[in-house]
Amino acid sequence: MELDISKHSLPVFEALASNVRINIIHLLADQPRNMKELAEALGLSSAIISMHVKKLEKAGIIRTDRVPGKGGVQKLCVLYMDRMEIVFPTKKPVSRDFHQMEVSIGHFTDLQIRPTCGLATPEKIIGEFDDPRYFFEGERVNAKILWFYQGYIEYRLSNYLLTSQHPQELEISLELSSEAPFTNSNWPSDIDFYLNDVHLGQWTSPGDYGDSRGKFTPEWWPSVVNQYGLLKNIRITGEGTFLDGNPLSAVTLDDIHVREKQWTFRIAVQEDSDHVGGVTLFGSGFGNYDQDIVFRLAYKENEQKNNEI
DSSP states (O other): OEEESSGGGHHHHHHHSOHHHHHHHHHHHHOOEEHHHHHHHHTOOHHHHHHHHHHHHHTTSEEEEEEEETTEEEEEEEEOOSOOEEEOOOOOOOOOOEEEEEEOTTOOSEEEEEEEEEEEOSSOBOSOTTOGGGGGSGGGGGOSEEEEEEEEEEEEEEOOOOTTEEEEEEEEEEEEEOOOSSOBSSOOEEEEEEETTEEEEEEEEOOBBOSSOOTTOOTTSOTTSOOBOEEEEEEEOSSOEEETTEEEESOOTTTTTTTOSEEEEEEEEOTTSSOOOOEEEEOTTSSSSOOOEEEEEEEEEOOOOOOOO
C-alpha cells in the first residue's frame, strides 16, 4: 500500500497510533486469531478488542472473516497488509527551462523477452498471455501496460536540445514493478536501465503489487493480477546518476552522450541477475500514476555575446 501526506491516509495513521493496535498487528503476523484469542493474549475485554479491530479493519491493515467455530460463527482476524510506503511531498524544484518527451508504453522499438508476458490497452488484452509474438501486433502501439519475465524492451526517442542550450540534468520517470504469477508483494527482481547503451544502474523491485486496485487501473482489469507499481525517478547529472535521490552509479551526462539527436532507453531483466523476477511497466490509464515514460531534460541557455555588426 502507498500512502501520501493527506487526509485520505489519516485512517491508517490513526490506526497505527496505538500500542494496543500495534500489538494486535504483531499477534496476527504470527497467525490469524479470533476476538477471544486476541482479548486473552492482551488481557483486555472483547468489547475493547472489537473497537481496536474495527479501526485496523477500516484502515485496510487487517480483515475479519466469519468462519465456523465451536459455539457457532466467529470472527477470525487476518493481517491483510505486509508493507506500506509513505510518499512525502517533495520540495518544489527551481523553475527552469526543459524539454519534455513522453513515450507511450506500447511505442517500443526493440525487444527480446521470455514469458510470462503480455500487454494490454486500457480497453482490452492484446492477443493472448505468454506469447511474445503479440508484442509485434499493430495494436501494440496503444498498449498502456506490458510485462515480461526476462529479457529487455527498448524505446527510441528524439532529442530536441539545441546547440545554444547547455544540459543541466536528465530525469526519467516511470511506474514499474516485478512480474510474479498473479501477484506477490515479496517477489524481488533486479531491473537494469540503459541509456544510449550505457548502463545507468540496477534497481531491485520489491514485488508485484495487487493488495489494492490501482487508482487508474480499468474496472475490467482482473483483480488477481498486477494492479500498480512504484514511481521511480532516475536523475542523470554532471556528478552522477541518482535513483529517487540516492546514488545509483557514477554515470554522468557526458557519459551518455546527451547531445545525440536520438536516444535509446532500455529496461532489462538479465538472465544472470541474482533476482530474476520480471518487470511490469504501467502507463497512463493503469497503476497509480497517470503517465507513460517521461523524459525531462533541463537546460540553461548559453550566454553568448554577439559582437557582429
